[in-house]
Amino acid sequence: MEEKTVETFCPQSPQHWRDWLHEHHTTQQSVWLLFYKKKSGLPTLTWSEAVDEALCFGWIDSVRKPVSDEAFLQFFSRRKARSTWSKVNKEKIRVLTEQGLMMPAGFQSIEIARQNGSWTVLDEVEEGIIPEDLRIALEVKPRAFAYFLQLSKTDTRNILQWLVLARRAETRQSRIAEVVERADQQRKPKFIQGTKK
Numbered sequence: 001m002e003e004k005t006v007e008t009f010c011p012q013s014p015q016h017w018r019d020w021l022h023e024h025h026t027t028q029q030s031v032w033l034l035f036y037k038k039k040s041g042l043p044t045l046t047w048s049e050a051v052d053e054a055l056c057f058g059w060i061d062s063v064r065k066p067v068s069d070e071a072f073l074q075f076f077s078r079r080k081a082r083s084t085w086s087k088v089n090k091e092k093i094r095v096l097t098e099q100g101l102m103m104p105a106g107f108q109s110i111e112i113a114r115q116n117g118s119w120t121v122l123d124e125v126e127e128g129i130i131p132e133d134l135r136i137a138l139e140v141k142p143r144a145f146a147y148f149l150q151l152s153k154t155d156t157r158n159i160l161q162w163l164v165l166a167r168r169a170e171t172r173q174s175r176i177a178e179v180v181e182r183a184d185q186q187r188k189p190k191f192i193q194g195t196k197k
Contacts, residue, residue, distance in 0.1 A: 008073065010034040011050070012043040018053045025057040025105055030077035032065075040070035047074060055092055056101050058109035079109045082118050084165070087126040090119075125160040128153065133172070134163060137180045144183035155188060162191060 009031050011017035017033070024031070036044040051061055054076050060083060063075040093110065096102050113119035124131070130138075130148075138145040151159070159179055166172035175189075182189050 006030050006032055006075075008032040008034055010036075011045055014045050014049040014053055017045060017050055018056070021053055021057040021059065022103075025059060025078070025103075030075060032073045032075055034067070034071060034073055036071050037069075042070075050074065050076070051089070052092055052096060052101075055089060056096055056103050056106045058103075058105040060089075081112050081116060083113070084122050084161075085113055085119050086122060121164060122161065125157055125164055128156055128160070131160070131163065134160075134176050134179065137176050138183070141180055141184045143186075144180050147183040147186050148179070151188070155192060158192060159189060162189070 007028065009017075009020055011020060011033065020031075033050055035047065035050070036042040047061070054060055058079050059076050060079045061074050061076050065073045065075075067073055093102070093106075096106075110119065138148055148156075148159075163172055163175050163179070166175055178189050
């Protein structure tokens with residue numbers, strides 16, 4: 001099977017990236033953007049500026065790969081229908097809408113998300129609200145609950161997101177069991193890479 005090559009594009013400004021999106025947002029699925037770091041002295045846009053423009057057209061960023069000490073690649077693609085929306089990106093959408101920068105494709109991705117629930121699925125996660133099923137499981141093991149409550153906001157958010165994104169009830173229950181078991185051992189779940197405790 002032949003592997004499809006993804007284009008690499010090096011925008012020199014937010015407008016340059018916006019122009020590319022305007023021309024290609026419906027005809028291409030994805031692109032690697034090449035960014036230069038400030039120390040390179042080369043014209044570029046910031047990651048945040050790139051995300052702003054992508055959101056306007058219903059696109060989003062994902063994987064980042066280093067190229068050198070002065071550059072990196074960031075993967076951008078059309079947003080999938082069930083892609084979740086972070087609080088940060090929802091705030092960006094609000095500002096971009098007020099500025100009149102949103103395009104029909106961007107509004108369409110929001111409408112799809114509102115209809116299928118992916119627009120709000122992370123709201124309680126972002127607020128750090130412990131879901132009832134996890135709370136009940138943790139309350140049975142006070143040592144686990146105490147450990148869970150002292151985790152950083154980032155770790156807590158990652159765990160809650162891991163639970164909310166489980167597609168099946170059985171998967172969610174096994175994840176809750178892992179969270180509680182590991183917390184009782186004063187450890188984070190295995191999916192949190194590079195951690196020892």
